[in-house]
Amino acid sequence: MDLVLIEALKVDTVIGVYDWERTLTQTLVLDLELATDIRPAAAADDLTQTLDYAAISERIAKFGAQHGFELVETFAERLAETLRQEFAIPWLRLTLRKPGAVPAADAVGVRIERGAGH
């Protein structure tokens, strides 16, 4: 299976456990690997036959604006479900980083893989 990539995508959202975090927007940084077979799109040179990384990136920005979870785990899990359903993605790996959450670290976060066929 081939992969469509989205790397270091910045997503603004309300995210966090603490009271002060409920009053502001923070920026998450996402890496996505999206399984698909790119050969039909390549053969036809046709965007409609592959995963449109621009459309998916826009959907992620909308998802961030629409939700305000406490945990990065919840953001990752719910986003993975949404993308897999709406774009028919058989397998994905999502790495979500929350820069600045732990001052001694460049970033903290989670990495999940969902689906089959990769």
Ligand SMILES: Nc1nc2c(c(=O)[nH]1)N=C([C@H](O)[C@@H](O)CO)CN2
């Ligand atoms: N595993 C997690 N640990 C923590 C989370 C989280 O979402 N998942 N969140 C926080 C706070 O919101 C923190 O980011 C504030 O700096 C603490 N630990």
